[in-house]
Amino acid sequence: MSAIIIALVQVVLFVFLAPLLMGVIRQVRATIEGRAGAGIWQPWRDLRKLLAKNPVRGTDSSWMLRVGPVALVVSSLLLCVLLPLVGTIPFALIPSDLFVIVSIMLIGVVALALVGLDGGTAFGGMGSSRHMTVAALVEPTLLLSVYAFSIPAGTSTLSVIVETRLLSPELIISPVSVLALVALSIAIMAETARLPIDNPGTHLEVTMLHEAMTLEASGRDLAWLEVGSWLKLAALLGLVSNLIVPWGIVTDFSTLGLLIGVVSIAVKVLVLGVLLSVGEIFLAKVRLFQVPELLAGSFALAFLAVTASYLVA
Amino acid sequence: MFETFFPQLIGLCTGALLLTSALMVWRHSLLASIRLLALQGVALAALVAVIGIAEGESELGLVSLLILSVKGIGLPWVLAYQSKASIKQIQESTRLNPTAALLAVTLLSILSYVVVSRVFGLGDSSTGHAAPIGLAMVLIGFLLLISRRRARSQLIGFLVLDNGIATTTFLTSGGVPILLEFAVSLDVLLVVLILHVFTGRMRTKFGGTAVDQLRELHD
């Protein structure tokens, strides 16, 4: 029961939080760059606008253009349900298992890539191809870094991992954990199409990954694609923040605890978002064919983390 | 009386056998080879007769006659079945120069001596001492087969080889059962006849009897 409530809270919170996070990130960046910015509520306004438009679809596009965005949103929502964001009380039958989480995320990745291809234009295919290449190369890092986190906890269930770190904070600053965290962060940057892998702000066709796939989508199709991506970013930032700073998360269900959990995760995510935005100021997008090097580096870190945690411990 | 001469007689016959074989390697004239072959047949028959007398087996006398008629007379006659004038001119151009061939004969003789001494332990009988001659003849016959280009020369080589086997037979075990001896002779005769027919055909098809023309079948 408590698991259901927490899940519900997480979903509602993150549906609210994700556009806000995007707004904050963009606003912080604009402010630092000396621009006025559109305000932190602009993503909400964009969404309302998109939902109120008649979507335009090509004759050759198939049902994928309709289903794909929904699949992306659902997969991101499932992440919000399953990840230990507000609380660490998992469902008995579908705990927040690392591999399940990753594959649910992959559903979204696949849906987005297929939507990109469905348009039947060069740009959609290009974005889809690059997106999938990055996704394929990022997966070893992603799995290995969380594998490294899982070793001290003895399980691949993320809730338990977070709880373990809450109980023994010395784990957080162990070299293994730091290595793994860096690797995971790079992987998440890649998965969520952030700098330095992709430039979310660009509309220069040759360089873009994520945006290229959504070019042919419009109206509510585009809205769902955007929401799905935002939700994913928010949820993953939530996960990272809970891995770094697990305090505040609900481990034993209580109304007060829940409230603290909600507030703390919202703060953690937003702070992390600000940090991300600030960080991105100093980063340039790397060339597409240098992305593998970056990912290989992060993979090496993750691998080191895993073997170190076996051999050191 | 006979016992004293026996070793000498055996030695004489086997010596004649080896000598004729070696000469055949040396000589290039076909006619000479055929004559030597006839001589070899006679020597073989004589060897059988001597052994027969020594062993006191009348059966061997019969065998001796058989050998004389087939190897001493019949086969040489078949081989020389052509006007003597033409056959005189046939000179064999061997694939091996005579010096090397004779050296090979020596080596083969030594080898057969070693082999037979190991296998039979030579013993003290005179036949045992002579036994390497048979094997040497087999090997010399083989050498002839390998080194001769003409069909009939090869045939002669085959016959020397066969004589060698016969020599070995008589020197080691005093002959095989008469039935087998008969069968062997018949076989040899038939083979020679068949090869003779083929030689004739070869002459019509290839216009000559050089065996190294037979090179159409290969991989």
Added chain:
Amino acid sequence: MTGIGAGLLLQLGLGALAVVTALLAAPSLRSRAGGILCTLIAVTGFITGLAAMLGATGGLLIPVALPMDPLLLAPDRLGGLFMLIVSGVGILVSIYSMSSTSGPDASRTAWVAMPVFLVGMQLVPAATDSVSFLLAWEIMTLGSTVLLLADHASRASVASAGIWYSAMSQLSFFFILAGFAVLAAASGGTSFSNLQAIEPGSAAANVAFVLLLLGFGGKAELVPLHVWVPRVLPEAPSHVSAAMSGAMVKIGVYGGLLVCVRLLPDGPAWWGIAIMLVGGASALYGILQASVSSDLKVLLAYSTTENMGLVFLGLGASMLLRGYDATAAADAALVAALLLAVSHAAFKSTLFLGAGAIIHATGERNLDRLGGLGARMPVTAVAFGIASLGAAAIPITSGFVAEWMLLQSLIHGGRQGGAVVSIAASVAMPIAVAVIALTAGLALLTFVKAYGIAFLARPRSVEAADAREVPSLMRISLALGALSVLALGLLPGPIAALVATTVSSDPTAAVQTVGLGGVSLPGIGAVLDPIMLVVLSALVAIPVIVAIIVSARRHPHRTVDLPWGGGGSRARPRMQYTATSYAEPLVRVFDDVLKPSRDVQVTHVAESRYLVEHVRVEQTVSDVIETRLYRPVLNLFQRYGKAARHVANGSIHRYLTYSFVALLIVLIVVSL
């Protein structure tokens, strides 16, 4: 006679009947009659296999004129499982092929070979001694070879595929034969019960292990013995490819299990590591080649190598872990390997049948000339899509469950009760996880590409534009395949529990069913319930769908020719990304491994060197292992064969010299 024996006998009888029918039936009836009989064979095999898997015993004795251990066909539980897999694929394939009424697929030869192939495949797992195993194995090979050649008159490449396949099959066969012979020599009998008495650490066991691994690895398409795969599976008729990849390859897996689980169960650690290495290398190499391939069937063929590599990776991990007494993880890894095999049978045969449907509809298997088939062939598109999800290991398909279980066993394998199991395991496990992760990532790309390029977007050729949905029997077969992929993915609990009984002495300790068909690994503490996942997704999807319905009522969509089209209205279908371009970034990333050959030809305009008339770019990715490993050896053989002709140069003197030398040698040896 027991039920199992009767089932096996019935299969043989039906097989004979099918052969006779194929020989005698009129061409118009042949496919129907043959298909029905083959379906019956497969159904019989399915029932027999199920019974054997549930523990029924009994068998069929084959008489033989030579003095050998009796040739007994009596499947055990594991054998039953593989009979089940094979016959399941057999059912799909038989139904599918029934609808071809003309051409090579409906030829007499094909329909004679099909039952032989099916029966042969099903008898291999039933064998209880090495000779009957080899017998069934070779019957299977013979049947598949003939089937492969069915199309020989239309494409020259079929003949070359046939040669490769026969030679590689024979290589496998000889390895297996030699392996069994070594074991039989050491144990004094040819029956498996004799063979398994051999001491695990002995030299004979080591030699036999390597030989058998090579043999079965060759059939299971493992690197570097996989070279026949990218030639054979594409060139065979699609339903035959489905049967080969879905079923026959599993027989190779069965062989591996037979060796590792039954005959030589307690091998040294390096066995497990060796299998993991081979499996891991195959998985990576296979998926890398698949991901850059533009030929749909070549892609599927290489993906088979990948999947089998994962199966063997699991098997090797299980051996390694069992050696260190990490029983729970070892059991999980083994069950995962089996589940992967089962699920691969389901999705890969569906994929190959789907490819067959595409070829049926368009005559094309080059992805670069396909596109837009989703709207034209909806049933095929859905079935192929579901199977692709399975191949990409996406929930809620069968492939996901298997890969999940494998990963679970690996990450829990490095440690037991908080202590490191061994250095070997703690290095091997992370590498294995990384390999699986990269494999999974690339598989995702591969199947997004395959599905997206073929079924989505706009048709890239006239053939694709004119495609029509395939006949009903093919659709039924495809639908059955897709359903099985989903069923295996939704109900992993009972299936895994059943599978565990075939390899584990204590199956309930390894795998249990939780919830509605969910699976739990009690020794590891991992739980997965796909049905709950579906329920959860449905719950979160409801608000979204409601929002869509509301929005759609207020703001209906508009259909235009091209919404944006890259900013222009002249975006023709040719300008779309093709499969080749889709994989281009990957080719660049893995340039060192794939060694693509690029050829750029620039034709300048006659007037000026600075103006280009046209540019032609050609890029081919060939199988590195074939070009670097096999080609040189084959060329060497060719040169040797040419040189060896001098041995028989026709000179009688030379021939006589051979005899003479032999005689001299014998004489010398005798006198020594």
Added chain:
Amino acid sequence: MSFVLWIPLVGPLVFAALSLLLRGSSLRRFVGVAASSAVLVSGLFLISAVLNGDIPEGGGGILRADALSAYMLSVVGAVGLISTWGGLSSAASSRTKNAAGYEALIALFLAAMSLAVLADSIGLMWAAVEATTIATAFLVGHHRTRRSLEAAWKYVILGSVGVAIALLGIVLIYAASVGTDTPTLSWILLSQSTRGLDPALITAGGALAVLGFATKSGLAPMHSWLPDAHSQAPAPVSGLMSGVLLSVALYAILRIQSITNLVIGPEFLRTMLSIAGLLSLLVAASLLIRQRDYKRMLAYSSIEHMGLMAIGVAIGPAALPSVLLYILGHGLIKATLFVLSGRILKIEGTPVIADVRALLVRRPGLAIPWLIAMAAIVGFPPFSIFFSEVGIIMAGWSVGLGGVVGAALVLLLVIFAAFTRLTVQMTIGAPATTVPPSPQAFTPDYSTHGPILPIILALATTATIAFVAEPVGTLLLQATAVLGGTN
């Protein structure tokens, strides 16, 4: 029962005489078939006698039919029947003046082989083997072309020389028996373990005899006559030579081996036969890689199979049942293949593989049996060669010849690949014409160009014989026991 022993010897001779008398009669064509049937029927009679525990003897102990002899006699008859029956069309077409002689020589050939397997004396056995050379000399040269003459010459020279070496060996064996109380060539007497034969003589004699008979059984390095003779002889003759003549020589080796085993143990001949077998496989492998002629291809395949059989003989009793079954399977299939190759040669007019393309599309009537027989000859089940090969390989490891058998497997793989490639080149694929001008211009030829029944019989027999545990299994065991094996 002993009169049955004479049927395979006298019967063919009578038919041979008939063939010479029946000049011009169409019945003459069937002389070979009748002679083979006589041999086969008497062989089957003798088998049933042997299985009832009887060992017929005749001719004052010269002829003897134990399980092995009876089995071999039946193989001779069966392969002869397939070859002559299958070759009826080619024999009928050659209505030349020497056709009578052809049929008579075939009958003589059969009689000689029957004598070789029935003779109790090694000497007689030798004479009979030599007689096969004489009988087949003109058969090989039957076509009277330059090539066939060349083949015949090589065959007679190499064959006779080889068999002469065997005679030398037999003489030495006899010499060994002279050293005991009763000089004899009867192998039944020689293979009594209590005779105390001189080991050195037996070693030398056995080695030379085996070397000599190896020539006739086509074992390298004495094999050189075989590809030429097989490729030039008329198809039925090639079938007979490849199918049984080689095996009859192998039978002689088996008999010699059973004598030497008692005196000097199996090691010496085991080494020798292993080397010969491997060399044969090597030669076959080397020359099949770039083979151009399909009849020579079949000839090299015979060398290959004889090589493997020799390895089986080297292995000893554990492999002997497999070897014996191998003799039958190889004989029947090789006869079938040669008969078919004769038909292909006649209809296509070329023995060159590269010139015969797309046979399966153009002439399915010939290509289908050809392909089935090919599958059988390379060792696919259910054909009995599969069991023989598996049996030999398995037995090889069990007696410690793992290295030999392993090397054999490597060579067999090369041979298999080469063989498959050549077969595929001949049969598989589309006809060379790019665009057929009209559908009528290209109609597949379903005719089998000769009797198909013998081919079906041969294939069916080979496919089923390995599964007939009774009485074939018992017979093979008894035949092995004859050679001193207890297995």
